[in-house]
Ligand SMILES: Cc1cc2nc3c(=O)[nH]c(=O)nc-3n(C[C@H](O)[C@H](O)[C@H](O)COP(=O)(O)OP(=O)(O)OC[C@H]3O[C@@H](n4cnc5c(N)ncnc54)[C@H](O)[C@@H]3O)c2cc1C
Ligand code: FES
C-alpha cells in the first residue's frame with residue numbers, strides 16, 4: 064500500500080478546498096468500485112486520495128418535475144427511487160447487490176466503455192450535470208459531458224455534485240445485453256426515451272452503451288422515428304440507422320462486428336417494447 | 350503521513366485498530382484481527398468472497414478503506430456464529446451440502462443473511478439476484494440456492510417466528 068494520505072472531507076466546500084490545495088494529483092474517489100481495484104492491483108499508485116463518501120453529496124431530491132440525484136447516491140438508493148422507471152431498470156441490471164451498495168451514480172459517468180449503464184439511461188433522459196469548483200457552479204447537459212474515451216468536461220479543480228432528470232418522460236425502455244444474465248459487462252446497452260403527441264412521436268432520444276468511446280446518442284435513428292407512430296417499417300429504419308451510426312469497440316467480450324449487429328437487434332427490441340407498453344396502456348385506459 | 354486509529358463495532362464489540370492510509374477493511378479483518386472467514390479471492394470486487402455487512406448491508410471488504418467504517422457496525426461470519434453450534438443459515442448450508450471447498454461460503458452466507466433480514470421469504474429469483482456477485486467454483490450453485498430456500502422455510506431470519 065503506497066497511499067500517503069487519505070482525506071475524508073465532511074462537506075462540499077471542504078472537498079473543493081482540498082482539491083484546490085492538492086491539485087490534480089489528488090485522486091478523487093466516490094464509491095471506490097472502479098478506483099479500489101486499480102489501487103489494490105498497483106495500477107494506480109496515488110500519493111493522496113480524497114473520498115467523497117462523507118461529503119454530503121448523496122441522496123435524491125424531488126423539485127417539481129425534476130429529480131435531483133446527488134453524485135454519491137448509491138445504485139441501491141437509485142433502485143429504491145420509483146419516480147423514474149428507466150433509472151430503476153438501469154440500476155437493476157447493473158453489477159451485484161454489494162457493488163450496488165457501494166457504487167455511485169456520479170461514478171458511473173466516469174466508467175469507461177463498455178461500462179456506464181446508468182449513464183446510458185441518464186443520457187436518454189437528457190440529464191443535466193452540476194459541476195462545482197472554486198469559481199462556483201455550472202450546469203452542463205450530460206450530452207456535452209463526455210468528450211472522448213475517459214475524457215470529459217470536468218475541469219481539474221471541479222467535482223460533479225448532482226445529476227438532474229425530468230420525471231415526466233413516460234415512454235421509456237432499457238435493455239442491457241450481456242454474455243450472462245446478471246452481473247456482467249454489456250455487449251450493448253440501449254436506453255430509449257420518447258415523447259408522444261396525438262399518437263405521434265414528437266421527441267426521441269436513443270442512447271447506446273458499449274457502442275462508442277462513451278455513452279452516445281444516435282441522431283439518425285432518432286430522426287427516423289420522430290413524426291411516426293412507430294410502425295414496424297419505421298422501427299427497422301431506426302435500427303438500421305443506429306447500426307450505421309454506432310462506433311463500437313472490440314474487447315474481450317465482443318468484437319466491433321458483433322456489437323454493431325447487436326445494436327441493430329436491441330434498438331429494434333427496445334422500440335418494440337415501447338410499442339407494446341403503449342398498446343397495453345391504451346387498452347387499460349379504454 | 351502516519352497511521353490513524355480507527356474504532357468500529359465488530360460483531361457487537363468495539364474494536365480499535367491502527368491503520369495506514371487506505372488499508373482495506375479486508376486486510377484489517379484478516380491480518381490485524383484474525384477474522385479469516387473474510388476471504389481474499391480477487392481484491393477486485395469480482396468474486397464476493399470478502400463480503401461483510403456494514404450497518405447490516407452487504408459490501409465488499411476489499412473495496413472499502415477501513416477508515417470509512419469508523420463508528421459503524423461490521424458483521425462477519427465469525428460474528429454470527431454462536432459460541433457453541435451454528436447459525437440456522439450455516440446449518441442450512443450443511444444440510445443442503447451448500448459447499449464443497451468452502452472458500453465462497455462465508456461470502457454466500459453473509460449475503461444470504463442480509464437477504465433474509467430484508468426479505469424473510471425470498472423467491473428463487475430474488476435469491477439468485479442477491480447472490481449474483483458471489484462466485485462458487487465447486488457446487489454449481491444449485492445446493493446453495495437450496496440452502497437459502499431451506500433456511501427461509503425454517504424461518505432463519507431473526508424477524509421470523511423461530512430462531
Ligand atoms: C464487479 C464489478 C461489476 C461492475 N458491474 C458494472 C455494470 O454492470 N455496469 C456498469 O456500468 N458498471 C459496472 N461496474 C463499474 C462501477 O462499479 C460503476 O460504474 C460505478 O458506478 C462506479 O462508481 P464509483 O462511485 O464506485 O466509482 P469510483 O471508483 O469511486 O470513482 C471512479 C472515478 O470517477 C471519478 N469520480 C467519481 N465521482 C466523482 C465526483 N462526484 N466528482 C468528480 N469525480 C468523480 C473519480 O475520478 C474516480 O477516479 C462494476 C464494477 C465492479 C467492480
Ligand atoms: S476479494 Fe473482494 S470481491 Fe473478490
Ligand code: FES
Pocket residue numbers: 447448449450451452453454484485486487488
Ligand atoms: S464451495 Fe468451493 S468455491 Fe464454492
